[in-house]
Amino acid sequence: MTYDPARGKRIREAISRGKFRKVHALAAELNVSVAAVSRWQNGGHTSLESACALARLLDVSLDWLLLGRGTIDGHRNSAISATELLWVMALRGRSAAARSNLIGLLESIPPEQALR
Known part of the structure; x- marks a missing residue:
């Protein structure tokens, strides 16, 4: 360098x-x-x-x-847990339509802080 x-x-x-x-x-x-x-x-x-x-x-x-x-x-701040990595890999193995539906579902769930 x-x-x-x-x-x-x-x-x-x-x-x-x-x-x-x-x-x-x-x-x-x-x-x-x-x-x-x-x-x-x-x-x-x-x-x-x-x-x-x-x-x-x-x-x-x-x-x-x-x-x-x-x-x-x-x-x-950017570490991903083993469980999160498994979910990401599982999501990648789905069709585009399934990915879109799953992402839409996840986005509809309020963040944990909003539930308090």
């Missing part, structure tokens, strides 16, 4: 929010040099592998970290 000062700023923010107070500890955990972490913080080259490891370790959204899209913790 090319030089990107905005990405460097996001990396600094993610590190400051994380459990690592020392760059040395973060670098050791990622098995990279302190100079590499410093380069990332200044917007320098970051491999995709390192960016993924950094996002995972700091528990931040990779999309946000690399591209500035979404929020720092956007990855937490």
